[in-house]
Amino acid sequence: MDVLIVGAGPTGLALGIDLARRGVDALVVERGQGLFPGSRGKGIQPRTQEVFEDLGVLDAIRAAGGPYPTRMVWKNGERIGEQPMFEPVAADEGAPYTQPWMVPQWRTQEVLYARLVELGGTVAFGNEVAGLEQDAEGVGVRCADGRTLRARYVVAADGGRSAVRRAVGVGMTGETVDPSPFVVADVRVEGLDREYWHAFPGPGGTGLMLCPLAGTDDFQLAAKLPEGTTPDLTLDGLRTLVAAATHLDGKDVTELRWFSDFRPRAALADRFRAGRVFLAGDAAHVHSPAGGQGLNTSVQDAYNLGWKLDAVLRGGAPRELLDTYEEERRANAAAVLGLTTGVHRGQVRRGTATVQLGLGYPDSSLSEETRAVPSAVRAGDRAPDGTVDGVRLFDAFRGPHWTLLGAAAPGREVTATAPGAGVKALPAAPQSYGPGVFLVRPDGYVGWAGDSADGLGRYLAGVGLR
Incomplete structure (x- = not known):
């Protein structure tokens, strides 16, 4: 197989969905006999709602939960006042979702699992990983029952006590956020x-x-x-x-x-990649639950990694593209760890800081800003929603392709028979983006921005599109 995903939590299931819709041969294995039964990660942040919209599960997620209630404070059996849980975040055309949505984690996983099965994916329950060995062509994973599974790449999504992380010898550095139980x-x-x-x-x-x-x-x-x-x-x-x-x-x-x-503990894996093994979710970063960031950051690990694995496995992209997973996601996770610790200690308010709409990759090697005078939306930024010629951008972005705003797609147009093969083009970007040509990655971030399409071909070749 191409990819073995260890762990059927939100991270592993989201990655399984992304790879399944791309036609990548992947299997999710889970040591438990079923899905996680608790409510633990119950907050779906606005950026994750955007991700879920692309993965085809947002309607089910919205139906499965509801908005957060106001907090009622009690003392000596009396109600003494209400407190909003979050500072309000104004909605606009670029950000259709601005408030967290409450869904118990077990139900989120049920929705993700149903979508994975719908796409032809599989979870093999009752399969505990006991060890692994890598070579130049792939990874052999030993299960506790003696079987061996082999894949070209392995993704550890098996939680904070990750057996895969230990097997590849990656340490985790962190601190106790609160000594109280x-x-x-x-x-x-x-x-x-x-x-x-x-x-x-x-x-x-x-x-x-x-x-x-x-x-x-x-x-x-x-x-x-x-x-x-x-x-x-x-x-x-x-x-x-x-x-x-x-x-x-x-x-x-x-x-x-x-x-x-x-x-509560905050910890970050020393590396997010060890050869052909990638760490994602709690296997890579452990957060205080304050602020509702852990599950969301984990899902976005999967969203970042899925298109890159596909580009290398099926799209002809250079293997070096996979190095950008650690480059982008480790820096992002480190920033979020600082945020969650701040929320836990009362130093940061829930609201604009925690909805994750401002997170991006401006310093990534995949973010190329070539305009003489960059505008409000720059390479590395999340690509906001909007409308072009009556087409909603998030509808245009939906799917495993790239999207080019403001220029014709150079020879690799998306077709119904090759949904991951190229670039969908729209004639312009919304006025909110400012002037320029914008290439939007499959995970909804601006990869390249220019005054014209000059130089775009070199960027596309680097990600396997030309």
Whole structure:
């Protein structure tokens, strides 16, 4: 096979979808017997909603969740005030989605899995990776049951304790963000309305929150406990915790559906690539959950890597193109780690800083800005939405192709029989882009910008399009 993806979380499933729609021979393996059952990463940021629109799952994601509720703060059994969860971000033509959408992680994964199967992809459950060996042509992956799978490339999307990362000897450098233990659980609760995200602050920065999970009957319980506390993750233990922190009776917690405990940590893999093995998602970076960045950054790892693997495997692009995955995504992940730590410590507000619409690759070797006077949208920037001759740009971008704004596609036009083979062209860019010619990558970032199409051919050759 071409690509073996280890891990069927949001990262692995999103990459599987992208490769499947491109016709790349890929398999997702997952050590568990099924998909992850918890709500953990419940926030879908606006940039990820754009990615999901391209991958064909946004309608299902929107239907599966809902907007974030306002936070209601309680003290001594009384409501003492409302607090918005996010600073508002104004919508405009270039950014149709500006607010996070709440979807429990288990449901996001169900949507992604259904799309992967629809495209002909497969997840092989119950396959734990025990080791691997690389050579000049590919990677042999040993499973715990003794079988060996072979692929030209392997992507580790198997979480913060990644077996693949350990197997290739890549270290992870980080820090503890908060020494206090945290508990998160999916529970059924009586006696609380579902209009608000209920917050119960405690002494010394401790506290408990109960958030109604959109599209379900569950609440997500999240609690910060005093340092040195050992969490009791049984139903009775959580009932005791709720009774101590809130005005509710412990028996109002009627069911425990999933639970976890952790100490918030920020860590970054020393490398995102080791030969023919790539690290993505939590295998490459671990975040505090504050600000809802981890799942989103992980999905965008997959979105960055998918088109590059396809370009090298099927498009004739030089193998050096794959080096840009680490170049772009490691710097991006490092910046997001700093952001999530800042949100956790109360130094950064949720809002413009956390919707991820401003993230880009201005310093990437794939970003070529050749105009004498660059405009508002530059090479390396996210390509905003807009309209050209009645065509919505995000509709034009949708699919595995490149899009050229302001010039004719040079000889590699997209056709129905070769959806990944070339460049779709529109006669102009929206006025919001400013003057120039813009080549938009398959992942929605401006790769090349010029005053005219002069010099575009050399760039296209470097990514396997000429």
